[in-house]
Amino acid sequence: MASPFVANWQTQARKGVLELAVLNVLARGRMYGYELAKTLQRIPSLVVVEGTIYLIMSRLEKEGLVTSSLEASPEGPARKYYRLSPDGAAVLANINSLWNALTAGVEKLQERSE
Amino acid sequence: MNLTPTGREALDRYIASVRRSVGSRADVDVRDVEAGILEHVEAELAVRSIELATSEDISDVLDGLGPPAAFDEGRGVAENEASQTRMGPAASMAAALLVAGLAVVGAGLVGSNMPVPGWLALSLAIVLARVLISSGADHRPEILALVIFWQVAVAAAAAVLLLAPAALVWAAAQIGGVLERPLAAATEVTGAGRPLRYWIATAQVAGAVTGIWWMLLGLLLLSLRQALPRMLGPARRLAPVRSAPVLLAAGGLLFILSLIGWLT
Numbered sequence: 001m002a003s004p005f006v007a008n009w010q011t012q013a014r015k016g017v018l019e020l021a022v023l024n025v026l027a028r029g030r031m032y033g034y035e036l037a038k039t040l041q042r043i044p045s046l047v048v049v050e051g052t053i054y055l056i057m058s059r060l061e062k063e064g065l066v067t068s069s070l071e072a073s074p075e076g077p078a079r080k081y082y083r084l085s086p087d088g089a090a091v092l093a094n095i096n097s098l099w100n101a102l103t104a105g106v107e108k109l110q111e112r113s114e
Numbered sequence: 115m116n117l118t119p120t121g122r123e124a125l126d127r128y129i130a131s132v133r134r135s136v137g138s139r140a141d142v143d144v145r146d147v148e149a150g151i152l153e154h155v156e157a158e159l160a161v162r163s164i165e166l167a168t169s170e171d172i173s174d175v176l177d178g179l180g181p182p183a184a185f186d187e188g189r190g191v192a193e194n195e196a197s198q199t200r201m202g203p204a205a206s207m208a209a210a211l212l213v214a215g216l217a218v219v220g221a222g223l224v225g226s227n228m229p230v231p232g233w234l235a236l237s238l239a240i241v242l243a244r245v246l247i248s249s250g251a252d253h254r255p256e257i258l259a260l261v262i263f264w265q266v267a268v269a270a271a272a273a274v275l276l277l278a279p280a281a282l283v284w285a286a287a288q289i290g291g292v293l294e295r296p297l298a299a300a301t302e303v304t305g306a307g308r309p310l311r312y313w314i315a316t317a318q319v320a321g322a323v324t325g326i327w328w329m330l331l332g333l334l335l336l337s338l339r340q341a342l343p344r345m346l347g348p349a350r351r352l353a354p355v356r357s358a359p360v361l362l363a364a365g366g367l368l369f370i371l372s373l374i375g376w377l378t
Contacts, residue, residue, distance in 0.1 A: 055147055
């Protein structure tokens, strides 16, 4: 069982990474909420509470980083599909490079400590 | 989505909990979150080939979505940090706006013998609180958010309690005042005496005018049904939007009854 410190660290780390993951998934193409939640659920420890995805999508849409459209579904009611907006693509490029620099730096530190 | 009554109840409870948890936040649209959750539940039931979902089925699906209070993982810690580091000019301005808002609510209530300034003060309090909520968006500590919510709720409730009855009878009172002399002349009232036919005629005119006025108010509220809740923010549950159809129907009925009385 994780210590409270680890659990708190994981929660904090997950928050920003989840948004990064959502934007990266949408960079590959449009997706509806349920599909997005299930895709992200496959990454270990990333999504603990699936409802969080819908909160993040609303926030990203309000920020103008994603756009949405209702489209008819052959399996039932219309689905809300999300797409990355041009602003979202620019933000994603920016945070991807920040992420890469960050992980590369931390990996180097880990190598030295091993 | 087909649900048993208990399944529907379980889902409604969960959605209400989402509204409580997310409703006061400026950075998300609670309707989007609700719609997303309903779509998720529907998709999950379809994947599981459940045609009529019981409360157990719904609880099972909702367990996967998690408790609404946990939707925004890490926000509590981030906000505590923000409240410690951002108590600069923005927070001072927010606090000043809050005090000003509360003061004008008080002034509005005290000044009830001066209706116009009182009403203006109450309206200003709501606008100020709304500005505060928007400007405070991601930075306000939870306690401030709570105070702001109650300020808006109290201001809106006071405005509804004071303004609504006045607004409902305003037209009748105005028209009554304007028509008093012609009515008295038409019903051949002389001196201080007021015969019954004068009061009947007055009631009919006032009823017809009030009916039209209520219908106009109802139409106005209907046209604002999107804008009003947004404008009132957390106090949207107090918004008199739901009264629009009642007002329309009551106005129509009053007008027709007055017309029938007049013609007969």
